[in-house]
């Protein structure tokens with residue numbers, strides 16, 4: 001519960017006060033780089049980041065000139081061939097990795113498959129992969145798929161957040177953690193869990209889908225072995241943009257990944273009969289990159305690189321704090337229960353509230369121009385991308401939420417039927 005002091009403080013908050021916060025925001029101008037439709041309050045950048053304005057120009061250039069006019073020569077002349085590593089190095093700068101430790105390729109799930117399997121080859125005498133069972137299910141499915149096809153060699157163990165540290169033991173191949181939980185938004189202690197894994201001789205694999213671009217990340221300072229993440233959430237790479245894969249340099253010589261394709265070969269254009277892995281990060285590549293997606297994704301990475309990660313985190317914590325306080329003060333009586341950590345330091349850039357009627361309420365909110373999303377069974381999820389969300393957006397979103405709850409407008413029949421993508 002909030003104490004009296006903060007209640008009084010929230011009661012005195014006004015829209016004008018939020019406007020003043022925007023006026024004082026040192027990174028407010030970053031929003032200008034994005035296209036956010038006029039009446040839309042976009043609180044879903046944790047699912048699909050907003051479009052950088054220059055993405056349109058870049059998409060025109062990569063199709064019109066590079067593909068349309070220059071055709072195949074663009075592999076060399078427009079830097080297409082180097083895209084996986086060039087973008088990878090940019091992601092590396094955003095996540096505390098060195099040049100040559102990250103590639104951009106494939107999807108998060110496919111990259112996780114390569115890394116979990118690779119981890120198992122590095123720890124042949126061990127069998128257990130530990131995951132947080134309530135985490136984004138594709139990570140579980142990938143690990144289960146490896147276990148199912150391993151003939152008993154690999155087993156999966158699901159553990160919940162509080163029990164992770166104790167679960168890591170001398171049979172652990174790797175602990176595979178999502179840095180920020182997709183549904184509840186809690187942040188795991190990357191340094192502590194990685195250190196515990198290493199103390200037990202295990203490896204640490206991190207999924208940065210909900211933290212890359214949302215908070216400072218220090219992969220090498222934490223001693224992380226492997227990591228994956230997507231570029232279309234807080235990195236604003238565009239729908240279906242490829243994911244990234246990090247492998248610490250100390251593993252490059254020893255590791256073996258299961259999907260040997262020509263792009264991972266030491267000399268792809270030697271067209272040798274037999275596979276010979278590249279000795280660097282390129283060994284994790286498989287095939288031809290999705291050039292159009294990569295070109296657009298690079299624009300998002302460049303914007304992120306020009307911003308200050310610390311300032312983004314400070315603003316993100318202030319936005320999410322404000323949202324929690326306003327929702328609780330103004331809509332609390334309608335039965336919304338905070339499902340994310342109250343302490344900003346323990347939370348990613350998202351806030352979740354549980355409500356038994358979360359689905360129709362979210363549909364009504366979207367209808368009112370406030371885009372969040374819903375995660376079964378009862379979670380209303382709101383993402384706050386500090387690059388383009390303003391303090392007045394928080395105010396207006398809560399205003400519209402309050403109106404929907406107060407009038408009961410969410411009970412209209414059109415809000416009750418489920419869409420395919422929630």
Ligand SMILES: *Cc1c(COP(=O)(O)O)cnc(C)c1O
Nearest residue numbers: 107108109136178182207209230
């Ligand atoms: C978004 C997300 C993914 C996405 O996986 P794809 O294979 O790229 O579709 C995976 N894991 C987590 C934790 C995510 O949040």
